Amino acid sequence: MTDDARPAGFQGYHQVLQASEDIELTHVGRGTPCGEYMRRFWQPVAMSDELGELPLLVRLLDETLVLFRDGGGRVGLLHRHCAHRGASLEYGIVAERGIVCCYHGWHYDVDGTLIKAGSEPPDSPICARVVQGAYPVHEHNGIVFAYLGPPEQKPPFPVYDTDQSSDAQRKPFSITTPCNWLQVYENTQDPIHVLHLHARSSGVQFGVASGVDQVLDYEETPLGMINIQTRHIGDCLWTRTTESILPNVNQTGAIWEEAERPKFFQRVAILRWMVPVDNTTTRTIGWRFLSPVLDPRGQDDPAKIGKESIDFIGQTGDERDYAERQRQPGDYEAQVSQRPIAVHALENRAASDAGVARLRRLLRHNIRALAAGNPVEPPDRFGLDAVPTYTQDTVARWCGSAPPDNVALRAQGRRVAEAVLSSAHLSAPAREAHIRAQCEDAGGA
Numbered sequence: 001m002t003d004d005a006r007p008a009g010f011q012g013y014h015q016v017l018q019a020s021e022d023i024e025l026t027h028v029g030r031g032t033p034c035g036e037y038m039r040r041f042w043q044p045v046a047m048s049d050e051l052g053e054l055p056l057l058v059r060l061l062d063e064t065l066v067l068f069r070d071g072g073g074r075v076g077l078l079h080r081h082c083a084h085r086g087a088s089l090e091y092g093i094v095a096e097r098g099i100v101c102c103y104h105g106w107h108y109d110v111d112g113t114l115i116k117a118g119s120e121p122p123d124s125p126i127c128a129r130v131v132q133g134a135y136p137v138h139e140h141n142g143i144v145f146a147y148l149g150p151p152e153q154k155p156p157f158p159v160y161d162t163d164q165s166s167d168a169q170r171k172p173f174s175i176t177t178p179c180n181w182l183q184v185y186e187n188t189q190d191p192i193h194v195l196h197l198h199a200r201s202s203g204v205q206f207g208v209a210s211g212v213d214q215v216l217d218y219e220e221t222p223l224g225m226i227n228i229q230t231r232h233i234g235d236c237l238w239t240r241t242t243e244s245i246l247p248n249v250n251q252t253g254a255i256w257e258e259a260e261r262p263k264f265f266q267r268v269a270i271l272r273w274m275v276p277v278d279n280t281t282t283r284t285i286g287w288r289f290l291s292p293v294l295d296p297r298g299q300d301d302p303a304k305i306g307k308e309s310i311d312f313i314g315q316t317g318d319e320r321d322y323a324e325r326q327r328q329p330g331d332y333e334a335q336v337s338q339r340p341i342a343v344h345a346l347e348n349r350a351a352s353d354a355g356v357a358r359l360r361r362l363l364r365h366n367i368r369a370l371a372a373g374n375p376v377e378p379p380d381r382f383g384l385d386a387v388p389t390y391t392q393d394t395v396a397r398w399c400g401s402a403p404p405d406n407v408a409l410r411a412q413g414r415r416v417a418e419a420v421l422s423s424a425h426l427s428a429p430a431r432e433a434h435i436r437a438q439c440e441d442a443g444g445a
């Protein structure tokens with residue numbers, strides 16, 4: 001491009017600084033298109049460890065709620081303001097069964113039904129007339145999930161194959177990020193940032209191999225989409241598929257993967273939900289999976305995994321001072337600084353944003369389909385016990401006579417992705433064997 005073809009410089013004064021937000025994808029309150037879509041899925045609301053003797057005030061999908069575990073061990077998630085005259089149930093007394101409002105003693109069960117209306121006579125008709133707002137919860141491996149949608153559309157709780165069959169140790173964690181949920185979520189389908197932010201800008205923050213340039217591709221899955229990253233490492237080709245399970249689940253492979261030896265269909269180190277707390281706050285809640293297979297060098301640090309803490313760099317705002325975060329920014333700095341809600345109309349998206357654009361398209365399509373009256377269908381289990389997923393690492397020997405070019409890298413990426421997608425109906429060992437058979441000896445005759 002000649003200099004004449006570029007816009008003139010010093011255009012600060014003329015630059016457009018404001019534009020409308022992409023409300024359809026970013027706002028999550030009740031009645032908004034995205035908020036209604038999110039309400040058709042189970043969402044994590046807290047880690048089980050956060051539930052102590054006192055009620056917990058929580059925010060989810062722009063609603064303020066009170067979460068508690070009663071004396072019988074049952075978990076309740078109720079609207080904050082008591083149906084009587086509005087006192088907050090965060091000051092309620094947790095009972096053997098349900099919770100009692102502090103102000104006039106109205107006693108609610110975990111489903112919000114009124115057991116006793118304080119000093120009203122036991123046969124008062126008020127109990128048949130009043131119900132406190134409540135949502136169903138489901139506790140699973142140390143995380144409390146809630147369903148905030150219409151009860152008649154409540155889907156089965158989705159157990160994913162990586163969750164069900166992982167022989168790794170699992171640790172729940174959560175991280176709060178002060179920005180809109182979508183800019184946290186779409187980071188997954190922006191794999192080019194791994195090369196820039198996590199290698200060139202800040203020095204290598206994850207595995208050394210992750211800083212090697214990659215050929216990228218994208219493919220839709222029955223659950224959402226994957227990106228396909230293929231790199232030439234030593235005498236191998238490493239293909240990582242990284243997954244977005246719509247609307248807001250993400251899985252990632254081993255954090256410090258070095259792709260030093262052949263492997264096929266190695267599963268995930270993280271399964272997490274990027275939960276919209278409100279329009280400008282996101283809470284990531286999920287599990288870290290820890291095992292010698294995923295972490296042969298012992299770089300995991302279980303002591304750092306928990307509430308507002310994770311064992312890899314750049315995910316929170318308070319783990320390092322400002323100057324250090326300026327010198328070596330991480331995901332937190334990049335995402336939060338995109339504004340409280342990134343303004344899509346001010347972006348200049350390029351070819352390398354193909355994954356982000358595709359993810360937004362898929363979300364918009366699903367949000368509009370629901371708004372048009374089409375219910376959200378539960379994911380297909382293909383006759384298996386758990387929902388098959390598509391995140392994995394495969395490392396295959398390169399057998400070509402010359403180093404692989406981008407065409408060869410892309411071809412191997414497509415081969416792996418095709419094998420991963422076409423084997424969803426198989427058990428994990430059969431799936432691994434299928435992928436091995438399809439993908440080993442890349443570049444061979």
Ligand code: FES
Pocket residue numbers: 082083084085086087101102103104105106118
């Ligand atoms: S406000 Fe809750 S019992 Fe009166």
Ligand SMILES: [Fe+2]
Pocket residue numbers: 187193194198331
């Ligand atoms: Fe990142």
